[in-house]
Amino acid sequence: MTRRRWSATHLDWLVARLADVRAAARATTLATVERRRDPFRLLVACIISLRTKDEVTALAAARLFAVAATPATLAALPSSRIAELIFPAGFYRVKAEQLKSLSRRLLEEHDGRVPADREALLALPGVGRKTANLVLGLGFGIPAICVDTHVHRIANRLGLVATATPEATEHALERLLPQRHWIAINDLLVTFGQTVCHPTSPRCSTCPLTTHCPRRGVVRSR
Numbered sequence: 001m002t003r004r005r006w007s008a009t010h011l012d013w014l015v016a017r018l019a020d021v022r023a024a025a026r027a028t029t030l031a032t033v034e035r036r037r038d039p040f041r042l043l044v045a046c047i048i049s050l051r052t053k054d055e056v057t058a059l060a061a062a063r064l065f066a067v068a069a070t071p072a073t074l075a076a077l078p079s080s081r082i083a084e085l086i087f088p089a090g091f092y093r094v095k096a097e098q099l100k101s102l103s104r105r106l107l108e109e110h111d112g113r114v115p116a117d118r119e120a121l122l123a124l125p126g127v128g129r130k131t132a133n134l135v136l137g138l139g140f141g142i143p144a145i146c147v148d149t150h151v152h153r154i155a156n157r158l159g160l161v162a163t164a165t166p167e168a169t170e171h172a173l174e175r176l177l178p179q180r181h182w183i184a185i186n187d188l189l190v191t192f193g194q195t196v197c198h199p200t201s202p203r204c205s206t207c208p209l210t211t212h213c214p215r216r217g218v219v220r221s222r
């Protein structure tokens, strides 16, 4: 069956199936960091994770946090040392500069705390909408939809949205999804994207959503 519209009932069904997949999978690095309820660690791990594989992010973040896990200790490190600790994360030298500068800004402008405000987060070095929304949601429990490459791709394949950019996907999902799902949807779709709905060849033949998925834009699948 190919669905064209997602009703509230089907959205709940969708989230429940994604949660099943999530329960059987390894926790992502950001989900693991989130368990500490520390917005600063979450912010730093999210910046390290950009254009970086999850396994690399996990090790890089662990090495960095073993040496510096607060704005004061991170700001005190030379950026060359931060780069060394987070290598081989993508753009590690740029990220090292951003993390040092971001830590200084938190100390100077926010009493060493991560602000629970989207505009203030977006004003920090290296922080875009994806990072800001992730920190708001997982760090502070403020409903926000973090749209990364997995969320954007899968939401379009499923026909939840028909959008060209992650920001358009964020706004379209805000209109479609009940707010109670906003924070969790990123982790659910990231895990689903890593295990089932892969970028180049999704596993449609064994996917638990196959009966409801129009598979928009899918040209090759397993």
Ligand code: SF4
Pocket: 157, 158, 196, 197, 198, 202, 203, 204, 207, 208, 209, 210, 213, 214, 215, 216, 218, 221
């Ligand atoms: S049926 Fe295929 S395209 Fe649709 S969600 Fe499942 S894996 Fe992705």
